[in-house]
Amino acid sequence: MNILIKSATIIDSKSDFHNTTQDLLIENGVITQVASNIKNPKNYKEIKLDNLHISQGWFDSSVSFGEPGYEERDTIENGLKTAASSGFTAVALNSNTNPVIDSNSDITFLNSKANNNAVSLLPVGALTMSSKGEDLAELYDMHTAGAVAFYDHKKPISNPNLMKIALQYASNFDGLVCSFPQENKISGHGVMNENITSTKLGLKGIPALAEELQVARDLFLLEYTGGKLHIPTISTAKSVALIREAKKKKLDVTCSVTIHNLYFTDEALTDFNTHFKVLPPLRTQTDVDALIEGVKDGTIDMVTSDHNPIDVEQKKVEFDHAEYGTIGLESAFGALQTIFTVKKTIDLLTKGKSRFGLNNSSINIGEKLNITLFNPDTKYTFSKSEIISRSKNAIFENESLKGKVYGIISNNKVALN
Known part of the structure; x- marks a missing residue:
């Protein structure tokens, strides 16, 4: 898995880049570079999302x-x-x-x-x-x-x-x-x-x-x-x-x-x-x-x-x-x-x-990428359209919530909504 994540705010207290906005280069599932602006000469897939935040x-x-x-x-x-x-x-x-x-x-x-x-x-x-x-x-x-x-x-x-x-x-x-x-x-x-x-x-x-x-x-x-x-x-x-x-x-x-x-x-x-x-x-x-x-x-x-x-x-x-x-x-x-x-x-x-029994994989150079991608500021009313489960018994239906998830990158796989 080779990807370039653009302009992501990192929320990870164990990361050297905690609370900063960075680009991340991932090669073969491992973080190889973190910097404010990374070019993409090898034409890797780029991930650019509105107000992107990432965490472990x-x-x-x-x-x-x-x-x-x-x-x-x-x-x-x-x-x-x-x-x-x-x-x-x-x-x-x-x-x-x-x-x-x-x-x-x-x-x-x-x-x-x-x-x-x-x-x-x-x-x-x-x-x-x-x-x-x-x-x-x-x-x-x-x-x-x-x-x-x-x-x-x-x-x-x-x-x-x-x-x-x-x-x-x-x-x-x-x-x-x-x-x-x-x-x-x-x-x-x-x-x-x-x-x-x-x-x-x-x-x-x-x-x-x-x-x-x-x-x-x-x-x-x-x-x-x-x-x-x-x-x-x-x-x-x-x-x-x-x-x-x-x-x-x-x-x-x-x-x-x-x-x-x-x-x-x-x-x-x-x-x-x-x-x-x-x-x-x-x-x-x-x-x-x-x-x-x-x-x-x-x-x-x-x-x-x-x-x-x-x-x-x-x-x-x-x-x-x-x-x-x-x-x-x-x-x-x-x-x-x-x-x-x-x-x-x-x-x-x-x-x-x-x-x-799980390891905490921090967002640092040399670590395998295991992250969640999200926008913490989106406000919305939780409705049936948000439900992916087959069953719809949602206690939070019609509640006003804050924060939308974009997906995850883990186990060398990208799963975005």
Whole structure:
């Protein structure tokens, strides 16, 4: 791959050219020259785009597509196309498929489906067999096949001894164990946050306590085992406080928050729109403020779109019976920029790579090119026309967002919109 990128503002704190506007010459996929004006004697393909900004390629630690088993929701091929169009050069793919991804051959299947793609697919294997929470899956076998973490997607491990054994066993090969933060005996049949809004709407609530009990339990187990834990998608102020305290104790714990839990509160559910039925549920403004503060001070390590396509038959039903989940790759950048500065947004979208075994490739001479191209200043209303996913369950539909993605250059491939 030989290209010349013209007049790109570089947003990369690890780059020698951070915060400057430069031309970049790329030969055989490697950055060979960075300067204010580079001529093109070899007639390489030139990339010139309005208000072009570039950064290290973005990473999302929690996406779902559907394939195998739920291709009506989305396929791996189209999911990776969606990720590329949304600016992501790598995604960690959850195991909520049919059958569940819980063996060496399943991981190998995912890797084969993503071969020769601009987007790197990082498979996340199930923590337990068929994600039933009863017996550990083949963790080491999946690890050797390329699994980057182990997670029963949106299914809490109710047995604390099983979680203890998982943390101990995975630590033998530096495996990352993920635990969904919810105590089902407390959450019961709740469908939204337990608060005055749920009372007004007559919907059963999921108390913040259901999340916080599980977080506290898992942190106690981690302190005992000395393993390596990731808590995906926390949503309450108390969870932030618990993890902040755990980090002061030097426990090996990371956590993420969904972008929609930073943006919306439970008051968004007043018209019973099932696009807003997500897990964990949307919480209160107090929780949102605490989550944003946790992001700013580094307690929360990464943000995720928690992209989860759900077909219309599972969403266009009564709120109580609708499936949880929203798509979020396409709106991730635009939504984050309504909350944070462009530099903080890029920082959040590039964090988390090392936790999932990815190298951060900086924008410097001699480095392989792995970048996202974007215009941070474009303002627009997010609509169905922005959606590339097969499923259209977008929580950000009709929201005013800021920042458009041009595409990515990664794995020696150019994928521009």
